[in-house]
Amino acid sequence: MAGEQMKPVAGALLFLNFCMYAIILGIGGWAMNRAIDHGFVIGPGLNLPAHFSPIYFPMGNASTGFFVMFSLIAGVVGIASVISGLNHIRCWAADSLSAALAAASIAWTLTLLAAGFAIKEIVLHYRNARLRTMEAFMIILSATQLFYIFAIYGAASRRI
Secondary structure, three states: OHHHHOHHHHHHHHHHHHHHHHHHHHHHHHHHHHHHHHOOEEEOOEEOOHHHOOOOOOOOOOOHHHHHHHHHHHHHHHHHHHHHHHHHHHHOOHHHHHHHHHHHHHHHHHHHHHHHHHHHHHHHOOOOHHHHHHHHHHHHHHHHHHHHHHHHHHHHHHHO
């Protein structure tokens, strides 16, 4: 009974995570496209290949490249975890729980990694409005993805 009560909560969190991961992918794709168009630069006027230095985006700081790349990876894995989660919400059985938990846990760890770079971006202060939005979404996603994991795991542990 208690497991069935968690199904709408898990579904709502899954929908929220899908929307936020889609926004992350949109903003991250824009940032990566802009970095590719303007080149990877270390400082004013120094165009060096990316393997000589950490990637520096023209609209950010030295950690921006890592933040954008890990956010894109976390976004893609997050969307994959949403697909697995949809199957679990549809079935709501122990058979689909392990796949949903595994995908959600991997997406959460990658989201935490990207959120760590987001916090570093905040500490370094220099970034534009789109990157600030992306940072906020990554930090919020690290919490909502964890709540989703708790919701589906908590419902499963009550069924046993």
